[in-house]
Amino acid sequence: MKNNNILIIGSVAIDSIETPFGKRESVLGGSATYSSMSASNFSKFVSIVAVVGKDFPNRYLELFKKRNIDLTGLEVDKEHKTFKWKGDYNYDLNSPRTIYTHLNVFQDFDPKIPEPSKKSRFIFLANIDPDLQNKILSQVRNPELIVLDTMNYWISKKKKSLIKLLKKIDIFLLNDGEARQLSGEINLKKAANFIISSGSPAVIIKKGEHGVLFFSKHFSFSAPAYLLETIRDPTGAGDTFAGGMLGYLSTVRKINSQNIRKSLIYGSIMASFVVEDFSVGRLIKLSKSDINKRYRELKRVTSF
Amino acid sequence: MKNNNILIIGSVAIDSIETPFGKRESVLGGSATYSSMSASNFSKFVSIVAVVGKDFPNRYLELFKKRNIDLTGLEVDKEHKTFKWKGDYNYDLNSPRTIYTHLNVFQDFDPKIPEPSKKSRFIFLANIDPDLQNKILSQVRNPELIVLDTMNYWISKKKKSLIKLLKKIDIFLLNDGEARQLSGEINLKKAANFIISSGSPAVIIKKGEHGVLFFSKHFSFSAPAYLLETIRDPTGAGDTFAGGMLGYLSTVRKINSQNIRKSLIYGSIMASFVVEDFSVGRLIKLSKSDINKRYRELKRVTSF
Numbered sequence: 001m002k003n004n005n006i007l008i009i010g011s012v013a014i015d016s017i018e019t020p021f022g023k024r025e026s027v028l029g030g031s032a033t034y035s036s037m038s039a040s041n042f043s044k045f046v047s048i049v050a051v052v053g054k055d056f057p058n059r060y061l062e063l064f065k066k067r068n069i070d071l072t073g074l075e076v077d078k079e080h081k082t083f084k085w086k087g088d089y090n091y092d093l094n095s096p097r098t099i100y101t102h103l104n105v106f107q108d109f110d111p112k113i114p115e116p117s118k119k120s121r122f123i124f125l126a127n128i129d130p131d132l133q134n135k136i137l138s139q140v141r142n143p144e145l146i147v148l149d150t151m152n153y154w155i156s157k158k159k160k161s162l163i164k165l166l167k168k169i170d171i172f173l174l175n176d177g178e179a180r181q182l183s184g185e186i187n188l189k190k191a192a193n194f195i196i197s198s199g200s201p202a203v204i205i206k207k208g209e210h211g212v213l214f215f216s217k218h219f220s221f222s223a224p225a226y227l228l229e230t231i232r233d234p235t236g237a238g239d240t241f242a243g244g245m246l247g248y249l250s251t252v253r254k255i256n257s258q259n260i261r262k263s264l265i266y267g268s269i270m271a272s273f274v275v276e277d278f279s280v281g282r283l284i285k286l287s288k289s290d291i292n293k294r295y296r297e298l299k300r301v302t303s304f
Numbered sequence: 305m306k307n308n309n310i311l312i313i314g315s316v317a318i319d320s321i322e323t324p325f326g327k328r329e330s331v332l333g334g335s336a337t338y339s340s341m342s343a344s345n346f347s348k349f350v351s352i353v354a355v356v357g358k359d360f361p362n363r364y365l366e367l368f369k370k371r372n373i374d375l376t377g378l379e380v381d382k383e384h385k386t387f388k389w390k391g392d393y394n395y396d397l398n399s400p401r402t403i404y405t406h407l408n409v410f411q412d413f414d415p416k417i418p419e420p421s422k423k424s425r426f427i428f429l430a431n432i433d434p435d436l437q438n439k440i441l442s443q444v445r446n447p448e449l450i451v452l453d454t455m456n457y458w459i460s461k462k463k464k465s466l467i468k469l470l471k472k473i474d475i476f477l478l479n480d481g482e483a484r485q486l487s488g489e490i491n492l493k494k495a496a497n498f499i500i501s502s503g504s505p506a507v508i509i510k511k512g513e514h515g516v517l518f519f520s521k522h523f524s525f526s527a528p529a530y531l532l533e534t535i536r537d538p539t540g541a542g543d544t545f546a547g548g549m550l551g552y553l554s555t556v557r558k559i560n561s562q563n564i565r566k567s568l569i570y571g572s573i574m575a576s577f578v579v580e581d582f583s584v585g586r587l588i589k590l591s592k593s594d595i596n597k598r599y600r601e602l603k604r605v606t607s608f
Contacts, residue, residue, distance in 0.1 A: 091490050186395050189533045210514040213531070220605045222528040227517070229493045261608040301524045302606060304565040 005045045005070075006246050007117045007143075008032050009136050010126025010239070011083050011106065012050040012060075012074065016099075017278060018088040021232040027279035028060045029085065031126035031149070034236035037283040038243025038270045039124075040067040041291065043250045047117045049073035049136070051105045053081040063284060072114045077105040093234050094208060095177075113139040122246050125169070126239060127151045130161040137168050145255060147171045147242060148200075155182050167199035173242055175206045188213060204264070206238055214264055219257045223264040226272035226298050233278045237271040240283065244270030269294045309349045309374075310550050311421045311447075312336050313440050314430025314543070315387050315410065316354040316378065321400075321582060322392040325536040331583035332364045333389065335430035335453065338540035341587040342547025342574045343428075344371040345595065347554045351421045353377035353440075355409045357385040367588060376418045381409040397538050398512060399481075417443040426550045429473070430543060431455045434465040441472050449559060451475045451546060452504075459485050471503035477546055479510045492517060508568070510542055518568055523561045527568040530576035530602050537582045541575040544587065548574030573598045 015029030032050045039046045047070035054076065064071055081104040087096035111132060118139060123146045125133045133148065140146075146169040154162055155178055162182070166172060172195055180186060183194035188205055192215035195203045202216035207225075214221040245267035252259045269291060273282045319333030336354045343350045351374035358380065368375055385408040391400035415436060422443060427450045429437045437452065444450075450473040458466055459482060466486070470476060476499055484490060487498035492509055496519035499507045506520035511529075518525040549571035556563045573595060577586045 187533055187535075189531050207514065210511065211528070220531070221608070222531065222605050223608070224515070224526040224528060224606075227493050227524070227526065229491055231491075258608075265608050299608070301526050302528075304525070304527070304562075304569050304603070 003045065003116070003119055003121060004043070004250055005047055005117060005120035006039050006043055006122040006124065006250055007047050007049065007113070007120035007140070008036050008039070008124045008126060008243070009049040009111055009133070010035065010124070010128060012048070012052050012056070013083040013085055014056075015084075015235060015279065016086040017096075017233055017235055019093065019233050020089070020091050021230070022278065024233075024278045028063065029235060029279060030083065031236075031239040033280060034239035034274065034283070035124055035126055035243035035246075036064070036069045037067060037280045038240040038274070039247035039250075040069055041270065041283070041286055041288075042244070042247030042266070044068045045250070046070065046247075047073055047114070047120070049111050049113055049117070051075040051077050051109050052083075053105045054078045056082045063280070067284065070117075073112070073117060075112075080105045080107070087235070089234060093231055096235070111136055121145070122250055123147070124242055124246055125149065126242070127154075130154050130158050130165050134161065134165055134168070137165075145170050145246070145249065147173055147246060149173045149238065149242060150178065152178055152181055163198050166195065169200060171202045171204060172200040173204045173206065173238070175208070175238065179203070179205045189215070206241065208234070208237070212241070212264055212268060214260065221261050221264060223261070223268050224298065224302050226269055226294055227301075228272055228276065231275045234275050236280070237275050240274040241267040241271040244268075265295060265298060266291070269298065307349065307420070307423055307425060308347070308554055309351055309421060309424035310343050310347055310426040310428065310554055311351050311353065311417070311424035311444070312340050312343070312428045312430060312547070313353040313415055313437070314339065314428070314432060316352070316356050316360070317387040317389055318360075319388075319539060319583065320390040320403075321537055321539055323397065323537050324393070324395050325534070326582065328537075328582045332367065333539060333583060334387065335540075335543040337584060338543035338578065338587070339428055339430055339547035339550075340368070340373045341371060341584045342544040342578070343551035343554075344373055345574065345587070345590055345592075346548070346551030346570075348372045349554070350374065350551075351377055351418070351424070353415050353417055353421070355379040355381050355413050356387075357409045358382045360386045367584070371588065374421075377416070377421060379416075384409045384411070391539070393538060397535055400539065415440055425449070426554055427451070428546055428550055429453065430546070431458075434458050434462050434469050438465065438469055438472075441469075449474050449550070449553065451477055451550060453477045453542065453546060454482065456482055456485055467502050470499065473504060475506045475508060476504040477508045477510065477542070479512070479542065483507070483509045493519070510545065512538070512541070516545070516568055516572060518564065525565050525568060527565075527572050528602065528606050530573055530598055531605075532576055532580065535579045538579050540584070541579050544578040545571035545575040548572075569599060569602060570595070573602065
């Protein structure tokens with residue numbers, strides 16, 4: 001019997017970020033962080049599998065616990081430091097320039113899924129080495145929905161492993177540049193066709209401020225982004241999107257096309273919140289009514 | 305008493321275009337051409353005011369006549385040649401590189417609105433010198449809707465004239481880059497606020513393949529683009545959008561928010577057709593059912 005758990009495997013990191021709107025040193029970051037904090041706005045059953053170092057601040061652990069995020073699968077590696085990333089953005093805010101990436105604990109990360117989490121209904125394989133992602137899939141027991149993320153680095157370094165993975169998942173999540181890189185197609189519809197014919201039943205192409213596109217054999221969907229006046233820090237927007245999407249899907253009885261559409265809108269809305277502040281500042285202060293207000297607004301500005 | 309005419313003032317040109325998908329020499333182009341051909345799919349009362357030279361091919365005049373487009377206001381200047389533009393696009397297809405612009409007849413163009421057209425219900429001021437656009441407005445008699453287009457060139461050369469015009473129109477139409485250039489704001493919502501506070505009651509920001517945004521004091525709307533696999537020539541997409549929008553609005557009884565939303569979708573759909581072929585090749589072969597099929601499809605892929 002599956003539980004209604006959302007299991008997220010990814011990174012928990014210490015980020016240093018500079019944008020035209022400010023600067024933060026050593027704030028909480030990482031793909032598992034953003035996606036779990038986002039999902040926790042919808043579900044009380046969110047677990048992460050990740051690794052941190054001995055230097056990981058207790059106050060950040062407390063943040064997860066306060067959000068009811070299960071940390072059984074969070075390994076503490078006493079030998080190494082936490083994964084660290086530093087980047088900055090210029091005014092276009094589209095993609096950061098990496099100043100450094102210190103893998104630290106992630107150098108030898110061997111993710112182990114705790115027993116109860118193996119029966120999770122939802123799996124989010126956040127961006128890590130596709131070979132590790134594959135290893136994780138061999139540990140889980142027939143989840144209902146597996147969402148896979150990746151990044152340009154793995155597309156160039158481990159394209160074969162990545163393509164192999166596509167047959168084992170349900171939804172592949174990547175941004176427009178990555179979709180073009182993987183498929184060799186400029187046109188996003190053609191890129192999506194390539195991905196689907198490579199084995200992924202569905203694909204979500206994230207276009208940042210231009211929204212997201214969903215493609216599957218059964219239906220397509222174009223979700224606009226919620227329009228903001230102020231974007232202070234775009235870090236984590238994609239993972240927050242994924243967390244919101246899975247979070248919403250965990251609340252519905254049936255994963256059908258109507259609910260997938262809605263989940264993409266909830267994902268977009270969660271992403272619209274996270275970029276309004278640095279780190280997870282905005283995600284941990286949200287109420288259900290904040291979220292639903294934006295949902296209704298987005299519905300209003302897109303209906304015709 | 306106003307008539308239901310759509311009056312378009314802009315250019316009729318001879319274009320030479322190269323894209324990654326082909327090459328055409330001396331084809332029919334120009335803002336008045338694209339917008340009137342597009343509008344003529346909705347209305348039998350489309351008039352243009354423009355100028356061509358003695359070299360303008362008869363077969364192109366026939367194309368307008370076949371579409372029922374009124375050419376009373378099309379001046380033929382025996383002294384000069386037709387306006388000519390040559391450009392090419394690379395794979396991103398976003399903006400062309402201009403190889404040459406020969407203004408020719410447009411150097412001394414002094415647009416005169418024929419008497420019956422002065423009472424037109426709809427005016428589209430396609431991209432020309434804002435001082436000329438202003439002169440045109442002094443000739444028309446209280447139209448119901450005035451839509452203004454422009455380009456980066458006029459924003460840098462005649463910003464003051466352009467800003468002054470905004471108080472006299474109803475909807476300002478420009479692309480994202482132009483909106484940023486005019487307002488000095490990176491963020492499109494802020495750019496729209498600047499334009500509205502400068503006097504334009506509403507603004508449409510065209511984002512190419514990412515759709516269009518509409519802003520007014522009363523409501524906002526985000527229209528997705530119709531997703532294509534093949535874009536052969538993006539020339540004229542913006543003018544075709546405007547023509548479709550005004551064409552649709554001329555068929556409804558009341559210009560309210562619901563109909564403006566629909567008109568933006570029809571504009572997007574007309575733009576999605578024109579880019580599938582060079583010049584106006586696709587616009588002159590469309591049926592009502594082609595258009596309505598895409599309308600329904602766009603509705604399906606965006607509803608949630």
